[in-house]
Amino acid sequence: LTPSRARLPYPPPPFPTCCRPSSAAAAHAAHPLPRRGSPRLLAVRAMASGNPYAAELAAAKKAVTLAARLCQAVQQDIVHSGIQSKADKSPVTVADYGSQILVSLVLKMEVSTGPFSLVAEEDSEELRKDGAEEILEEITDLVNETISDTGSYNISFTKEGILSAIDDGKSKGGPSGRHWVLDTIDGTKGFLRGDQYAVALALLDEGKVVLGVLACPNLPLSSISNQNGSSSGDQVGALFSATIGCGAEVESLDGSPPQNVCSIDNPVNASFFESYESAHSMHDLTGSIAEVHKTPPVRIDSQAKYGALARGDGAIYLRFPHKGYKEKIWDHAAGSIVVTESGGIVTDAAGNDLDFSKGRFLDLDTGVIATNKQLMPSLLKAVQDAIKEKNQAASLL
Ligand SMILES: Nc1ncnc2c1ncn2[C@@H]1O[C@H](COP(=O)(O)O)[C@@H](OP(=O)(O)O)[C@H]1O
Ligand SMILES: [Mg+2]
Numbered sequence: 055l056t057p058s059r060a061r062l063p064y065p066p067p068p069f070p071t072c073c074r075p076s077s078a079a080a081a082h083a084a085h086p087l088p089r090r091g092s093p094r095l096l097a098v099r100a101m102a103s104g105n106p107y108a109a110e111l112a113a114a115k116k117a118v119t120l121a122a123r124l125c126q127a128v129q130q131d132i133v134h135s136g137i138q139s140k141a142d143k144s145p146v147t148v149a150d151y152g153s154q155i156l157v158s159l160v161l162k163m164e165v166s167t168g169p170f171s172l173v174a175e176e177d178s179e180e181l182r183k184d185g186a187e188e189i190l191e192e193i194t195d196l197v198n199e200t201i202s203d204t205g206s207y208n209i210s211f212t213k214e215g216i217l218s219a220i221d222d223g224k225s226k227g228g229p230s231g232r233h234w235v236l237d238t239i240d241g242t243k244g245f246l247r248g249d250q251y252a253v254a255l256a257l258l259d260e261g262k263v264v265l266g267v268l269a270c271p272n273l274p275l276s277s278i279s280n281q282n283g284s285s286s287g288d289q290v291g292a293l294f295s296a297t298i299g300c301g302a303e304v305e306s307l308d309g310s311p312p313q314n315v316c317s318i319d320n321p322v323n324a325s326f327f328e329s330y331e332s333a334h335s336m337h338d339l340t341g342s343i344a345e346v347h348k349t350p351p352v353r354i355d356s357q358a359k360y361g362a363l364a365r366g367d368g369a370i371y372l373r374f375p376h377k378g379y380k381e382k383i384w385d386h387a388a389g390s391i392v393v394t395e396s397g398g399i400v401t402d403a404a405g406n407d408l409d410f411s412k413g414r415f416l417d418l419d420t421g422v423i424a425t426n427k428q429l430m431p432s433l434l435k436a437v438q439d440a441i442k443e444k445n446q447a448a449s450l451l
Contacts, residue, residue: 105300107265113164114267118253121153122269124200133248151193153238158222174223174236229261229411237384241356243331252356256387261411266388268294270358279325279367294361296395304365315364315396325352326370327359336374342440360389364396374421381416393424400424405434
């Protein structure tokens with residue numbers, strides 16, 4: 055079980071051949087839809103145009119694309135200056151706030167229905183303290199530069215405007231109404247290392263995730279289904295999107311036409327994904343499960359794992375936080391719908407669906423498992439056996 059990174063060259067496997075919305079999965083099981091550009095793909099797109107959340111989806115894609123642009127500029131600065139080796143967290147803080155402001159700006163400009171509610175990590179408290187003037191100025195400049203460089207809006211934020219835009223993210227979510235759920239930079243550690251991260255945005259409607267988008271600026275556009283999570287494809291920057299009942303798509307972050315995401319139908323010996331960081335997921339537990347499934351792990355940061363799984367780069371994503379950790383909804387909302395709308399399943403270690411209606415945290419049993427429908431029963435059993443064995447071993451100590 056070798057740790058892996060997602061940036062080394064590697065011969066790519068054949069591109070996924072099938073694409074379909076999950077609602078049509080059963081009907082199409084024996085007749086996979088063809089590759090991009092085919093007439094049948096157009097038929098799938100026509101169906102997607104009946105999307106009840108079409109305006110929200112377009113806004114969400116625009117929002118994360120703009121935020122990803124800001125984050126990418128900061129990451130390049132970090133990597134070039136070697137700041138991460140000095141454990142200086144301030145650039146990532148600037149990018150986190152900047153990403154949140156841009157997402158809330160775009161959503162407010164583009165979506166007019168109902169009250170605006172955003173569940174996100176940051177609020178303005180720290181930035182209002184004495185000594186935070188410099189960082190506030192940096193955020194204001196960075197946000198205004200990104201808006202003007204991209205020609206997105208004819209708007210310029212004042213510092214007070216920045217503070218109040220950040221406080222748009224204070225919502226607590228919950229079971230009723232609509233709430234946007236944002237992870238401004240998911241995979242902060244990968245971001246600092248110059249590796250994978252994602253800007254992840256989802257919409258909850260009456261407690262259910264109905265839409266999700268994942269901007270993964272460093273994820274190769276071709277498959278990373280190999281042991282070190284890399285791809286020989288030159289193009290990087292993937293944007294995954296999904297709406298409930300309408301399937302999932304992946305497109306290039308720089309604006310190439312969308313294609314539908316492949317349903318997850320890889321064989322048992324396909325690679326599986328887990329966190330790069332062992333502090334975020336117990337690698338010893340996944341290792342014992344991998345022995346049963348003969349699958350080597352591909353360790354990458356962030357919800358890019360969900361995106362890669364959805365397009366068939368691997369067959370399994372396992373995540374087992376250490377005892378006492380409470381998973382936050384923004385770490386799973388967007389990624390999980392991208393997988394389920396690609397024909398996959400996402401559950402906790404007891405086999406229950408993830409419940410996003412309980413506020414800012416998920417009420418989870420032990421961990422998160424994502425895979426295809428064929429593999430889920432045997433995988434769930436392997437997971438439960440491994441957890442039992444680990445608990446028994448711990449009780450003997
Ligand atoms: N001890 C822990 N156990 C599990 N997850 C953790 C954790 N500490 C942080 N995380 C979460 O793991 C996320 C990254 O996931 P991954 O390991 O898949 O890259 C982090 O998102 P942020 O980077 O947005 O803070 C954070 O929310
Ligand atoms: Mg996160």
